[in-house]
Amino acid sequence: MSNDISTDIVIISETINNPEKNPYLIKSWDAIDLSKKLSALTDDIAEIWIQCITHLQTYAWRIHSKDCTNRECFGGCGHDVAKLFFHPKQAEFISWNGDEAWVITGNRWGKTDANVFRAICQANGYNPLTNELYQLPQDVWIVGLDFPMVRDILVPKFKMQMPEVGVKWSEDISSWDFNKTDLIAKLFNGSEVGFKSADSGIEKFRGAGKDYIGFDEEPPKDVFSEACIRVKAGRNLLIRGSMTPDPFKGLTWTYKEILKNETRQADPMSLKIWTGATTENPGLSEKMIKRLKSNMEEWEQQVRIFGNYAMGLGRCAFSESGLAIQRESIREPLTIRNISELAKLTIYEEPQEDFGYSIGVDTAEGLEHGDNSVICVIKRDIKPTLAAILVGKIDPDTLGDHVILLAEEYMEAWLVIETNNHGFAVISKARDHDYANMYAEKKFDKWGQKESKKWGWNTNALTRPILVDGIAVAIRDNTITIHDSYVIDELTTFIVNEKGRAEAQSGCKDDRVMALGLALQGHIRCPQYEKPVKAQHDPVPINEFAYMGV
16 A cells, blocks of 8 residues: 555544544544454454445545645545545435435436445445444345436446445346346445335335335335335334436425425434535536536426426426415315324315305225325305315225215215216215215207216216316416315326326326316306205294284
């Protein structure tokens, strides 16, 4: 080892252990700590361990001239001081010890570098920022969106950051077939790092517990949920995620459940979020950033440069300005009733005798991993208002009971029940209760003589646009008030696809949208509400002979 390299390592080691120079330091080492650690290792393993630690230290900390002020300099300009290679937000992410942490940023921010490096630290059992030693061995997954991403981005970054001397591969990387087996990096200390593709489906994410899972880019929700239950007994599963929002998917599941999850973020050890823009990467020159921006429209810059989620990008089926107005009407509910563990009723307005109500019902099968059933109650005013909404996993028969209870509570509301799939069970329940105010489609025979009724609303190629257009007009003209943020989120991710069909974006749901559309059609088509008239009692006794003039 040359004198310069030895000097550099000494400077880096001193910097790491100095809290005035290293704000991320948690554990300072001394000779006794090192002696205890090394004494438990064989000579060959101890040598590899030292090489791996040194490699991680020299990757994270770079040697500079004391006069270096070039933000784009990666080190090597002198042998005076050690400076952290990662920019501050990357460093905070790498050094964070909470259960779950995400960086949601623009492209070229350095999110993948930080995520992969943090996984390597975990597998090696050492973090060169905090100077901590982790329990070994570690079972780690690094998850990419698809096989090309894993092969072309994640594996090369891992090989660049992980010292070659400390790892053996389960497969020949050049001929690895991810459809048949996972690619596994087996470390000298017994740790294993498995590389997985999110598009391989949830079945590939079942199995033994893990210590650490790093997601690079947003995975499908079912894959994320399946992976997150891989908890070892007596161990704490760490989750790390890094992503740039997809400009063509709008408000995906991570928007609500990660970025806007204020309940979990109230405890940073449960969930910590960093957001950031491409401009924060010191390795990118202003000229490069300007060139990146020049190839993007303004809305695309908001996503790819500044890391903001897109809200439809002109492809949304509903007016963006109208949705922005609706967002201003979002407020906390008056009350929330827990119907079951998987369903709740959110009430924004109590029933008022001066108004009628319309209820739209979108019925699902009721399975735990299926779609939600939704009951949407709107007040029939000059400007209809969302009064209450029930959402959850409820079997159709039980849903029918809740529909009737809500309808009776909200002034004998008119029901518009979608008949597709399991809706007939709800209609059947309403008929069993002899409920009168139920929407029915009127049909005549081919001679126009005989009239028949068909209970409920059948959504098909002709009637689906009617539902969507009814909502679109109300939002565009601001003739409806929607207090519920979840409804507005679903409206925001309801798009017109390449074939011209209005539908939920990939990975999003439209159950609330459909129920709202049904309730609006009830407001438009069903008879107007007549307020009950109280009988007037005349205190003067009735003269039964008055007609005779007596």
